[in-house]
Amino acid sequence: MRITFTPNIYGTNNVRKENFKGLLHIDEQTGSPNDSWFFRDYGTLSDAASDVRENFPKGADIWDYACANGEESISIKGFLPENRYRVKGFDISNDPLKLAKKGIYSLFSFWHDSFLMSGFENTYDKFIKDTGNFAPSIEERRNLRELFMRIMEPAEYKSEYKYINNRYVAMLERRTNPNFREEYYRLKSEFKDSIAIEYGDINHIDKLPKERAVGAIFFRNGIYQLCDNNITEVMSGYGLNNWNVNRGKVCEDLVDKIYRVLDENGIFVIGTHIKEHLFLANKYTPREDRMFLSETPFFNPNNKHHRYCSDLCCEQPLYKALLKEGRFEPVKYSFARIFKGDPFVKVPVIWKKVKI
Ligand SMILES: C[S@@+](CC[C@H](N)C(=O)[O-])C[C@H]1O[C@@H](n2cnc3c(N)ncnc32)[C@H](O)[C@@H]1O
Structure with missing residues (x-):
């Protein structure tokens, strides 16, 4: 090559x-x-x-x-x-x-x-x-x-x-x-x-005037940037975990706003990047939410990067925030994996707002 x-x-x-x-x-x-x-x-x-x-x-x-x-x-x-x-x-x-x-x-x-x-x-x-x-x-x-x-x-x-x-x-x-x-x-x-395409920060989504029903909010392959989630870089040895981002709180704030803005029956659509589905845990991660990489469905023992990192501490704060109080339910799935060559894992990508 x-x-x-x-x-x-x-x-x-x-x-x-x-x-x-x-x-x-x-x-x-x-x-x-x-x-x-x-x-x-x-x-x-x-x-x-x-x-x-x-x-x-x-x-x-x-x-x-x-x-x-x-x-x-x-x-x-x-x-x-x-x-x-x-x-x-x-x-x-x-x-x-x-x-x-x-x-x-x-x-x-x-x-x-x-x-x-x-x-x-x-x-x-x-x-x-x-x-x-x-x-x-x-x-x-x-x-x-x-x-x-x-x-x-x-x-x-x-x-x-x-x-x-x-x-x-x-x-x-x-x-x-x-x-x-x-x-x-x-x-x-x-x-x-x-x-129309213009400047807009999802952190201020709740300030944007609604002109009509909002049927869907997409935020695909950007959540990891909001949360500074470097899981693939850490696993491949060229990145560090950011210990100062409370990823649980970032995801909760985001989901709160999206829930308020969406109309009933509206959907929230996320990406298939692994970093939307598996996050690095840090000092803010509650003990009960921590899991080893080897306990997640994404773990691939045939890949040396996975084996070296089998006890990497992970969390899934976005799912947690979406499922909190039954505000959203997953309605459609796609597939994600950590590295090329790893098996694909089914992941929820379309979440429906549920009336509570
Ligand atoms: C990897 S691109 C994904 C583009 C597209 N959604 C896709 O999946 O093909 C991530 C984009 O998220 C944008 N982004 C990051 N934080 C954002 C925020 N707070 N509000 C709006 N966009 C943001 C970045 O500027 C970047 O253009």
């Missing part, structure tokens, strides 16, 4: 050819990753959209926090194209918000959503399977491309689009990989009124 060393905004970074991550954006202030792609965990998006349509037939707002550059909000809209469903995407990171403002989205080879490119439905099978996100079948890929093309249209290339992706990685890829392809798309004008 050829490894290419290329400088990126944070100095030297090794980028494997088949793992080209065009966006590779890291928030300069927080150091948190902003990566996203279209139809990430598409099964969950599809289930969430069906749930909203069934419970809010007259329409609703969908608040998509941690939307990054809006690829997630657009994907949700793809499943709910009717005008009566409005998707409002929010993020706290400037870089992806700037991209969202540009309104130009790039699809490129060797990434999780490459199958959306014209004529790419049947390619990169292996890559998509290796990503750990359940690969859409060829038929599903065709359907997803159809959904995508219903709301997006190709945009002719302009030189200013050159820097949409991480410029060093993209430049190197374009120069050295003859099979590399990139396409540009924009939202069709008829959908512009039903998607």
Whole structure:
């Protein structure tokens, strides 16, 4: 396997050819990753959209926090194209918000959503399977491309689009990989009124004025940033536990606000990143909530990183907060695992607000 060393905004970074991550954006202030792609965990998006349509037939707002550059909000809209469903995407990171403002989205080879490119439905099978996100079948890929093309249209290339992706990685890829392809798309004008992307911090979600029923709140693959949960870094030996974040309290505050904002029968949707489902315990974790990694369903004794960390102390404060007083119940599941190669574990990703 050829490894290419290329400088990126944070100095030297090794980028494997088949793992080209065009966006590779890291928030300069927080150091948190902003990566996203279209139809990430598409099964969950599809289930969430069906749930909203069934419970809010007259329409609703969908608040998509941690939307990054809006690829997630657009994907949700793809499943709910009717005008009566409005998707409002929010993020706290400037870089992806700037991209969202540009309104130009790039699809490129060797990434999780490459199958959306014209004529790419049947390619990169292996890559998509290796990503750990359940690969859409060829038929599903065709359907997803159809959904995508219903709301997006190709945009002719302009030189200013050159820097949409991480410029060093993209430049190197374009120069050295003859099979590399990139396409540009924009939202069709008829959908512009039903998607808005702006600055918004989920910590202040309860201050946002409600204009209509809020049928769903998404906060996918961002909770670990809120809680500074470094479990995978610690397990692989290049990170430290943050002992000063009370993760139980962060999750409780978050869930309290979400419960207040959501309308009855609304749903809260989380991601499949392992760090939303398994957290490092610290001094704030009540004794009864602590568990060894080896006691969790995510433990894989065949992986040396798991074996070395079998007595790592973990907790699940998000589930605890959601289940508290029966405020939410899990209604749909997806799959998560700690590292590539570990077995997948079923995890709850769509939580329904229960009237108490
Ligand atoms: C890894 S990206 C996930 C993007 C997308 N949800 C997905 O799953 O593909 C995490 C995003 O969460 C955002 N984020 C972190 N804390 C946030 C907060 N308090 N409010 C809103 N967004 C936040 C980050 O800026 C980042 O863009």
